Each structure stands twice: as structure tokens, then as C-alpha cells.
Amino acid sequence: MSTEHTALRALVGVTFALALGACGDELAPAWEIRGFRLFGAKIENLTRQAADPGVAEAAPGEQVRLTLSYVDPAPAARPLNVTWVFCAEATVMGTTFGCTSRGVSVLAGATVTYEVPRLDFSVDPSNRPRIQAVALACAGGTVVLDPATRQPRCTGEGSESWVMTRSLLVRTDETVRPNHNPTIDRVSFIRSGLTTADAVTVGTETPLRVPRCTTDPCPEHTLDVSVAAGSREIQPTFDLQGNRVMTQERLQFGFFTNKGTMENAFRVDSVAIPDGPIRNRWMAPREAGTVRFLFTAQDTRGGFDVVERTVVVE
Structure with a gap:
């Protein structure tokens, strides 16, 4: 694991701010594609894919693939660096996203494969166990840890950043049919x-x-x-x-x-x-x-x- 990933892992063990700096043009209408932007991520259960394709949930021990949907209209092609932080135990405090040290995973790439750990998970308002995944994307630059603020940021001349969260529902029993991606x-x-x-x-x-x-x-x-x-x-x-x-x-x-x-x-x-x-x-x-x-x-x-x-x- 790189030094930056080690630092990110240590950071989310205490608190994780949902900020990379500028995240798109706040003055642009929500429908307008003006700069680099994330639109979502598809979750696909790889363990069940052969028998039940399109499942968007997973049980402990199963693997899922997350694929970012993004647009980068920059005139020249530029690299995209993405850091994913998976928080199995998470809390939200105002604008701050907190993770406990248990069950934290850090992966890199626009498409990643993640294995659901075996532990007690956070729950959503409907009391459903879930894992919170945060994608920190940096187009034309690199995600690094700012030594002054202890928060991640996107560095590189002309780089653009975006932050997105996704919830992965964890199946602790099979009493209800699993959710599937719409088509x-x-x-x-x-x-x-x-x-x-x-x-x-x-x-x-x-x-x-x-x-x-x-x-x-x-x-x-x-x-x-x-x-x-x-x-x-x-x-x-x-x-x-x-x-x-x-x-x-x-x-x-x-x-x-x-x-x-x-x-x-x-x-x-x-x-x-x-x-x-x-x-x-x-x-x-x-x-x-x-x-x-x-x-x-x-x-x-x-x-x-x-x-x-x-x-x-x-």
C-alpha cells in the first residue's frame, strides 16, 4: 500500500471530510455538463453474477464490482486518479463523514473489486446494514493528503475533482429477494x-x-x-x-x-x-x-x- 493510501486509511479511522476542493461549477445548472463530473457508480455482485446477474447487494464474503460513471470534456485526454474509501462502520456529523477504524478499506481505480467483510455494520434509517463507499476522483492530477489540513485534496495544474458517496446494502439474511440494477x-x-x-x-x-x-x-x-x-x-x-x-x-x-x-x-x-x-x-x-x-x-x-x-x- 502506498504512503498516501496509508495516510488516508489513518485519516478515515478518525474522521473523513467530504471535500476535495472545488467539486464542479456550483453556478452551472444541475443538468449541464460543463467540466469533469461524476454521475454515479454501478454496483454488481460478482459472486452471484452467473446465477443472478444484476444484483446490487452483497452478503459478507461476497465480491462486488463498482464502476464509476463520469465525463471529462477536457480538450486533451488526461489521467483519472480515483481513491475509494469503504467504511463498514460510518457516521455522519454535519458535513463530516466519520469512519471507525474497523472494516476500513482503501482501493484505487475508476473500477474496483471489493469483498464485503464479516463484521457488524452500520445501518440506514430503515435499519438495513450497509457499507458507505466514498469515491475521491481527480482528473488531471493526484489525490494526496494535505499536511496542513489533514484532508485529501486534488493536486496538479488544471486538475478538477469530484467526490461521491455510494451505499452498498449488506445482506445478512435471504428472506427478501435481492435488489437489482435497473436497465x-x-x-x-x-x-x-x-x-x-x-x-x-x-x-x-x-x-x-x-x-x-x-x-x-x-x-x-x-x-x-x-x-x-x-x-x-x-x-x-x-x-x-x-x-x-x-x-x-x-x-x-x-x-x-x-x-x-x-x-x-x-x-x-x-x-x-x-x-x-x-x-x-x-x-x-x-x-x-x-x-x-x-x-x-x-x-x-x-x-x-x-x-x-x-x-x-x-
């Missing part, structure tokens, strides 16, 4: 003035061509994101009286782009439309060029998926 299976585009019947699938091979904005206000197009059957699973939860009930989970969807204007960054399943459709409005830019989109879907139990699409504005 985004289609992104559709409905041009301004047309109807759902005119929707066009936005594929990955031939980019869709869209006219640039030439009016004021710009026409609003519709983006429709759908998930595969079974992505909205039945989960155990509690009603207002504290009784345990089984309900269909609600997914949260993210819409992100580097050009044009998105109406909102997020959409969430509702009581009125528990199975979608999930739609958002987007206005094309006035300049021609290639537009990049990222769409995410996640549940409240660690499930996550992301797809990327491009359209050509002309």
Missing part, C-alpha cells in the same frame, strides 16, 4: 409540435439529426426515457403506522447534456405515474454541432444504470 432500454426523441406516435428512438450507432434553434423562444423537444420490464422491483418498506409493507420502488432519472437547455435535471416516479412515462423537455442550441446526453436511473437501494447518446444539431 435503461430506450431513449426516444419527440420533435417539437409532434406527438408520441412520432417518437424516434435515439440509438448508439447513427446519431439523430436535429435542427438548431433559429427562433425566440426556441422550440421545446421531448426526451423520453424508459426502463426494461422488472426494473421497478417490489421492496420492503414501512407505512405511516410503522408496519412493514411491500411496495413498488420509485426510480429517479437524471437528464444531463453539454449543449442546449434542459427543463430539469431530474424526474422521479410518482403515485400518479408509477410506471412512467419519464419525459423531459430540451431546447436545441443556436449553434450547430454534436450534443452529448447522459441519462441515469437509480433506486433507493443502490441500483443504478447510465446510458449515453448523441445528436447532431444542424
